[in-house]
Amino acid sequence: MIPNVKRLDTDILILGSGGAGLFAALHAHKASADLSITVAVKGLLGKCGCTRMVQGGYNVALAREDSVERHFMDTIEGGKWLPDQELAWKLVVLAIERIKELENELGCFFDRNPDGTIHQKAFAGQTFDRTVHKGDLTGIEIINRLAEQVWARDISRLEEHRAVELIKSIDGEGIAGVLFIDMRTGEYVLVRAKAVLLATGGGPTMYRYHTPSGDKSCDGLAMAARAGLALRDMEMVQFHPTGLLAGAHTRMTGTVLEEGLRGAGGHLLNGAKQRFMPQYDPKAERATRDIVSRAMFAEIAKGNTSPHGGLYLSMAQLDPQKVKSDFKGMVERCADCGFDLAGGLVEVVPTAHYMMGGVEFAADCSTALPGLFVAGEDSGGVHGANRLGGNGVANSTVFGAVAGDTMAQWVSGREFLQLDTGGIEAAIAACERPLRNAAKGNLQAVREKLYGTMWEKVGIIRDASGLAEAQQELAQLEQELDSLKIGGGNRAFNLTWHDWLNLKSLLAVSRIIAAAAVAREDSRGAHYRSDFPDSGPLEASSYTSVLDSRLSMKPVAFTRVKPGQTLLKNAV
Numbered sequence: 195m196i197p198n199v200k201r202l203d204t205d206i207l208i209l210g211s212g213g214a215g216l217f218a219a220l221h222a223h224k225a226s227a228d229l230s231i232t233v234a235v236k237g238l239l240g241k242c243g244c245t246r247m248v249q250g251g252y253n254v255a256l257a258r259e260d261s262v263e264r265h266f267m268d269t270i271e272g273g274k275w276l277p278d279q280e281l282a283w284k285l286v287v288l289a290i291e292r293i294k295e296l297e298n299e300l301g302c303f304f305d306r307n308p309d310g311t312i313h314q315k316a317f318a319g320q321t322f323d324r325t326v327h328k329g330d331l332t333g334i335e336i337i338n339r340l341a342e343q344v345w346a347r348d349i350s351r352l353e354e355h356r357a358v359e360l361i362k363s364i365d366g367e368g369i370a371g372v373l374f375i376d377m378r379t380g381e382y383v384l385v386r387a388k389a390v391l392l393a394t395g396g397g398p399t400m401y402r403y404h405t406p407s408g409d410k411s412c413d414g415l416a417m418a419a420r421a422g423l424a425l426r427d428m429e430m431v432q433f434h435p436t437g438l439l440a441g442a443h444t445r446m447t448g449t450v451l452e453e454g455l456r457g458a459g460g461h462l463l464n465g466a467k468q469r470f471m472p473q474y475d476p477k478a479e480r481a482t483r484d485i486v487s488r489a490m491f492a493e494i495a496k497g498n499t500s501p502h503g504g505l506y507l508s509m510a511q512l513d514p515q516k517v518k519s520d521f522k523g524m525v526e527r528c529a530d531c532g533f534d535l536a537g538g539l540v541e542v543v544p545t546a547h548y549m550m551g552g553v554e555f556a557a558d559c560s561t562a563l564p565g566l567f568v569a570g571e572d573s574g575g576v577h578g579a580n581r582l583g584g585n586g587v588a589n590s591t592v593f594g595a596v597a598g599d600t601m602a603q604w605v606s607g608r609e610f611l612q613l614d615t616g617g618i619e620a621a622i623a624a625c626e627r628p629l630r631n632a633a634k635g636n637l638q639a640v641r642e643k644l645y646g647t648m649w650e651k652v653g654i655i656r657d658a659s660g661l662a663e664a665q666q667e668l669a670q671l672e673q674e675l676d677s678l679k680i681g682g683g684n685r686a687f688n689l690t691w692h693d694w695l696n697l698k699s700l701l702a703v704s705r706i707i708a709a710a711a712v713a714r715e716d717s718r719g720a721h722y723r724s725d726f727p728d729s730g731p732l733e734a735s736s737y738t739s740v741l742d743s744r745l746s747m748k749p750v751a752f753t754r755v756k757p758g759q760t761l762l763k764n765a766v
């Protein structure tokens with residue numbers, strides 16, 4: 195019997211209000227203003243998620259000397275030949291349209307050169323300086339303008355509504371709606387929809403040091419896995435080399451100091467204040483994130499660290515005035531934590547930043563579940579083994595827009611599907627579980643253990659025995675969490691309940707990450723196995739795919755270019 199559940203209907207339901215969710219809403223509305231469109235989000239629209247946190251900028255081939263082919267080759271080579279080439283191609287081609295839409299239609303202002311052209315800066319791992327930005331606070335510019343445009347249209351909002359389950363149709367053949375908890379009251383809300391977009395932005399917040407916003411706990415990925423969708427490349431978790439390290443007492447620890455700092459000539463120093471990156475890679479600090487993070491992890495393992503157990507970032511060898519003007523936000527963030535970025539040293543540590551893995555999807559954003567679409571960081575396949583800095587927000591805006599266009603077409607002439615009431619009852623029972631349990635326990639202890647297991651055994655450097663231990667520890671932690679009681683007297687803004695739900699999603703997805711990491715017996719991009727340090731033959735590249743806890747390796751289709759070839763003309 196379903197308890198008192200508030201019910202709503204909408205043609206298109208969008209989960210998440212990052213770059214993917216908001217672009218989808220605007221494009222669907224543009225395609226057909228008569229549609230009812232609802233954006234449902236765990237936080238406040240325009241104020242949550244990671245697109246708002248984008249610092250460095252947006253990769254796009256705009257300059258005359260650059261080309262989509264070059265952006266594509268950088269993406270494929272950076273992704274160690276694992277990206278789905280059709281998705282990567284769509285990314286680089288449509289990024290040009292989206293950046294123009296952002297400036298010319300939606301009102302963003304990006305930094306310009308003296309001649310009036312858009313300024314594009316250097317980002318690591320790219321052969322051309324193609325990162326469009328607004329100082330070092332690009333995401334605020336993008337999300338503020340997108341949110342204003344959404345507010346100005348007839349698009350409904352469900353804020354502080356947490357999606358907890360994708361509800362299928364009674365025959366299981368399609369998606370019929372989504373179950374939410376209204377976090378402000380603790381009541382359940384059931385929204386029927388003809389099309390649903392999963393755009394909850396992944397978020398590897400199961401690691402001790404992490405960058406994403408606190409509202410992100412892999413809910414979308416956990417829901418997708420439960421709904422029987424395949425997740426690909428889940429072992430590929432990107433660590434950003436320069437997370438701020440300011441002690442355990444502050445949430446600023448783990449937050450990111452942007453890539454452009456290394457692009458502009460920043461150096462990494464060990465505890466003895468000596469530069470070490472040139473010994474690891476000819477590109478030194480401008481090598482890709484995986485290489486720099488691994489080198490840092492190795493230096494930290496040698497024990498030659500800064501006071502908080504990390505390393506140092508130095509910009510002092512550059513012009514301090516220029517650092518202050520080019521990286522105003524970063525300078526202020528460091529000053530808040532007692533560091534002088536422009537003239538001194540800042541303590542840093544690699545920090546979990548981005549999940550390349552996600553739901554398998556087609557280039558029109560459809561998934562294997564009819565009516566369910568995916569875009570942004572919840573999706574998998576665009577980046578392969580490594581995401582280039584600047585390709586994340588391009589990914590969410592490009593595929594968000596594609597999803598909006600596709601969903602507008604999909605819902606035309608369709609009826610609502612009949613909801614599977616058994617699925618709703620089961621989902622509510624699962625959410626109620628911690629409120630009904632008998633044994634009190636310590637949620638924070640579960641979180642700390644999860645952080646430790648993922649950081650030490652499923653993190654930057656992995657091996658078979660550590661991964662096997664991690665799998666056992668994660669299974670045990672899930673049991674611990676499942677039996678833990680939390681106080682449910684007042685459901686309104688019951689953040690302990692939501693913490694429990696966050697951990698539930700994080701544990702489910704951590705187990706998938708660990709399983710995929712066990713299966714990949716080679717080292718590619720973000721995934722490094724010390725017991726299998728070679729990349730394996732690129733021509734035989736395959737990706738991991740997890741479906742209903744079963745793992746398979748699927749061959750990558752080289753639809754545009756094969757390893758050893760290039761799309762660039764006149765390449766030497």
Ligand SMILES: Cc1cc2nc3c(=O)[nH]c(=O)nc-3n(C[C@H](O)[C@H](O)[C@H](O)COP(=O)(O)OP(=O)(O)OC[C@H]3O[C@@H](n4cnc5c(N)ncnc54)[C@H](O)[C@@H]3O)c2cc1C
Nearest residue numbers: 210211212214243244245250251357395570571584586587
């Ligand atoms: C600090 C930082 C800096 C970055 N800098 C760059 C950069 O310079 N360049 C770049 O390309 N990329 C950068 N990235 C990555 C980039 O932010 C992401 O790739 C991209 O913005 C993801 O967009 P999205 O729309 O998929 O998700 P997000 O923007 O994260 O939005 C996710 C949304 O889903 C909502 N949500 C989550 N769970 C639920 C739920 N259960 N129910 C309902 N709603 C839910 C969230 O509240 C949020 O609104 C950065 C990331 C971080 C963390």
